[in-house]
Amino acid sequence: MSLPTRVSIVEVGPRDGLQNEKQVLSVEDKVSLVNLLSDTGLQRIEAGSFVSPKWVPQMANSGDVFKQLHKKPGVRYAALTPNIKGLEAALEAGVDEVAIFGAASESFSQKNINCSISESLDRFEPVIAMAKAHHIPVRGYVSCVMGCPYEGHITPDAVAQVAKTLYDMGCYEISLGDTIGTGTPGATSALLDEVLKHLPVNVTAAHFHDTYGQALVNLYTALTYGVATIDSAISGLGGCPYAKGASGNVATEDVVYMLNGMAISSGVHMDKLLDTARFVQDLLGRPPISKVATALLNQ
Ligand code: HMG
Ligand code: MG
Numbered sequence: 001m002s003l004p005t006r007v008s009i010v011e012v013g014p015r016d017g018l019q020n021e022k023q024v025l026s027v028e029d030k031v032s033l034v035n036l037l038s039d040t041g042l043q044r045i046e047a048g049s050f051v052s053p054k055w056v057p058q059m060a061n062s063g064d065v066f067k068q069l070h071k072k073p074g075v076r077y078a079a080l081t082p083n084i085k086g087l088e089a090a091l092e093a094g095v096d097e098v099a100i101f102g103a104a105s106e107s108f109s110q111k112n113i114n115c116s117i118s119e120s121l122d123r124f125e126p127v128i129a130m131a132k133a134h135h136i137p138v139r140g141y142v143s144c145v146m147g148c149p150y151e152g153h154i155t156p157d158a159v160a161q162v163a164k165t166l167y168d169m170g171c172y173e174i175s176l177g178d179t180i181g182t183g184t185p186g187a188t189s190a191l192l193d194e195v196l197k198h199l200p201v202n203v204t205a206a207h208f209h210d211t212y213g214q215a216l217v218n219l220y221t222a223l224t225y226g227v228a229t230i231d232s233a234i235s236g237l238g239g240c241p242y243a244k245g246a247s248g249n250v251a252t253e254d255v256v257y258m259l260n261g262m263a264i265s266s267g268v269h270m271d272k273l274l275d276t277a278r279f280v281q282d283l284l285g286r287p288p289i290s291k292v293a294t295a296l297l298n299q
Helices: 013-020 027-038 062-068 084-093 106-113 117-133 156-169 185-195 215-224 252-261 270-284 291-297
Strands: 008-011 044-049 076-080 097-103 138-143 173-178 204-208 229-232
Touching: 008 252, 013 027, 013 044, 027 044, 027 062, 027 270, 044 062, 062 076, 062 084, 076 084, 084 117, 097 106, 097 117, 097 156, 106 117, 117 138, 117 156, 138 156, 156 173, 156 185, 173 229, 185 215, 204 215, 215 252, 229 252, 252 270, 252 291, 270 291
Parallel strands: 008 044, 008 229, 044 076, 076 097, 097 138, 138 173, 173 204, 204 229
Antiparallel strands: none
């Protein structure tokens, strides 16, 4: 077991979190949120997505968010772009990085992006080519890596195939999404035993939702494999509109608390995260769902 000494956190709250909120937040509020996150020490923030506004209305104002946010030097601001139309809008808005998102489950692929896995991979090819031509790095997501809301069990082999294909196509990093948070340490081990036969560990990221309260222990399991990139969302915001019951992403403050306790550096300041969690609480009119913010904000 060799734990990493440093972990890079990818904050996905403004995208994965807010895409699942009933209310659509204003550009101004989203910009304030992203700016607060930029001051916490986070160096990677997924600030929006360029998807169909009919499918995900919550993200329709992403272009203006990117144009108005205060870009902090050293912070990379990323967005989801499922197709060329999305990529063009993202480039116009000045994103630093884009992400394409595939799935290891056929049914989820259909529900989420309206095409099969193999059609999605064909569709991603020109997106990667155009992003590269603009010197924009492309991240690849694989959803449903430890279960699908429509198909149930997903084999690690199915995940590994999509992950390897996205990597071979030119994604510099592959984020493994436990979209519905059904994974356990056993499933995480089985997943990584297979996926890491095909992907270098230093390009592999863990994107775990906390629906069943397993995200931290699953992340700990991933750390023991050497995975050193973790996706999380401030206040445990999150979910996916096409995955019923997918509650929040693991909370950034919970991850940072765990990493601090293990002397693994992330460069993220807990006090600033808590200020941001308080801002989210006021914005959404409800307390954070994370354990750490609940404990520390009420002291
Ligand atoms: P489609 O309907 O098959 O696409 O949707 P289409 O090409 O036939 O276009 C239909 C309409 O959408 C047209 O408009 C297009 O212009 C428009 P109309 O002529 O009807 O007025 N359109 C767009 N508009 C804005 N931006 C675009 C865009 N593309 C088409 N980029 C599509 C296919 C992929 C677009 C759609 O299914 C979609 O937007 N899906 C997004 C779903 C989504 O955002 N899901 C959540 C993110 S994934 C996630 O949360 C999982 C993750 O967190 C990891 C994990 O947890 O596992 C990443
Ligand atoms: Mg997600």
